[in-house]
Amino acid sequence: MSTIESITLMLALVYSISLLYWSKQKWGAAISAGVLTAALATTLHWPLFVGLAVSLVVLPLFNKFQPALAQGGSIVGESARGRNKADDLREMIRHLLALSMLLVGVQFAINAAMLKSGVEPLLVRPDIGDAFLPIAGGIELKAIIGLGIWDQNHPAAAVMLVVVVLTGLLCKRAFCGWACPLGLAGDYLYALRKRFIKQEFAPPAWLDWILRMLKYLLMAALILLVFTMPLASIPHYLDGYYHKVADLKMAVFFLNPTAISLVCFSIILGLAAWKRQGFCRYICPYGALLGLVSFLSPFKIRRSTESCLIEGKGMKCDKCTRACPANIIVHTQTTIRSDECQACMSCISACPKNEALHFSTRWGTKMSARGLAVLLLMLLFMIPLWAYVGGFWHSETTTEVRMMLIQHLNSIGH
Ligand code: SF4
Ligand code: SF4
Incomplete structure (x- = not known):
């Protein structure tokens, strides 16, 4: 694995672990850190340690200057x-x-x-x-x-x-x-x-x-x-x-x-x-x-009709549809099954109602x-x-x- 691959890999994994930690998924963070450490200890591949060192310098700086992206939520x-x-x-x-x-x-x-x-x-x-x-x-x-x-x-x-x-x-x-x-x-x-x-x-x-x-x-x-x-x-x-x-x-x-x-x-x-x-x-x-x-993905964009302005308040709204880069009509559907949905979440960001749109499973498990x-x-x-x-x-x-x-x-x- 080349140095650039190793640095990217370590940055991505250490960042993911830090996101888990900051979002209070401490067990998830601990298990992922354990799996990562086991891989490092098994390979002893030096570019991965360079990647780890880069991550340990870059991520605290990122946390300082971009705390909203480095943690929170x-x-x-x-x-x-x-x-x-x-x-x-x-x-x-x-x-x-x-x-x-x-x-x-x-x-x-x-x-x-x-x-x-x-x-x-x-x-x-x-x-x-x-x-x-x-x-x-x-x-x-x-x-x-x-x-x-x-x-x-x-x-x-x-x-x-x-x-x-x-x-x-x-x-x-x-x-x-x-x-x-x-x-x-x-x-x-x-x-x-x-x-x-x-x-x-x-x-x-x-x-x-x-x-x-x-x-x-x-x-x-x-x-x-x-x-x-x-x-x-x-x-x-x-x-x-x-x-x-x-x-x-x-x-x-x-x-x-x-x-x-x-x-x-x-x-x-x-x-x-x-x-x-x-x-x-x-x-x-x-x-x-x-x-x-x-089509088999359990996670899909889902619209809650109770919270949506259309059914919930009888108002006109199509902000989610207008935000969709894939031209999917979101505001008239309850589940977006389209093969064009890239889970970009632009529809969720555009929605004025907090609870109206989710990326979730049919059993209600949500993913931010x-x-x-x-x-x-x-x-x-x-x-x-x-x-x-x-x-x-x-x-x-x-x-x-x-x-x-x-x-x-x-x-x-x-
Ligand atoms: S997640 Fe993105 S692609 Fe999918 S429906 Fe929403 S805006 Fe469209
Ligand atoms: S943007 Fe939100 S409130 Fe408006 S139609 Fe879409 S889901 Fe409903």
């Missing part, structure tokens, strides 16, 4: 103050995760450039980059389930696929709304477009539906690819040159696009700029997968933005940490092999 229900800070918390988490991914990208590029020029890389390859190999992750999962084989080249791809699906199963598409750097980039692109062209281009409902199905088609094609791959051929594939450099092939695909890929990229960028969350809504196959599994942040960060970082401890994170492909293969990248096929 409950993780099970939303106070008025907590509701106002929910958007800030989400924005902070998405920006910090995006910054970390950017640094990971730079590290990956430096590593690849040095490999290409035949020099021993000064920076190791960050394994988290494998999160961008969902097909490899799917094939690896098939190998684990069907053959009991754990891939040693990109094990993090399977780990991250499981982690992301778990987030969808537990807390809707919170991964899209709170963690995904591509979603954040799409938001910036949309905001940039709005600066120059103010007009909103809402497609008619029928076109919006057809476009939304695009991502499901892409997802189905990818899943089909994995499902139709004969089980017997998987060990050969996992041992092959293509799989060993799948990450480098992916990087080349984006950095040296063909004419067809350029047209596809332009359409994707155009959609992201044209419509808020256009990329997540229309294109992203990961978003489609999360949308599907999110803080609680969601803790759950998401724990899933995104504690599972990879234990995967690392168990030897299912770090790639065993040697630098020599990658240096040799990168010289012949164009001639390496499936």
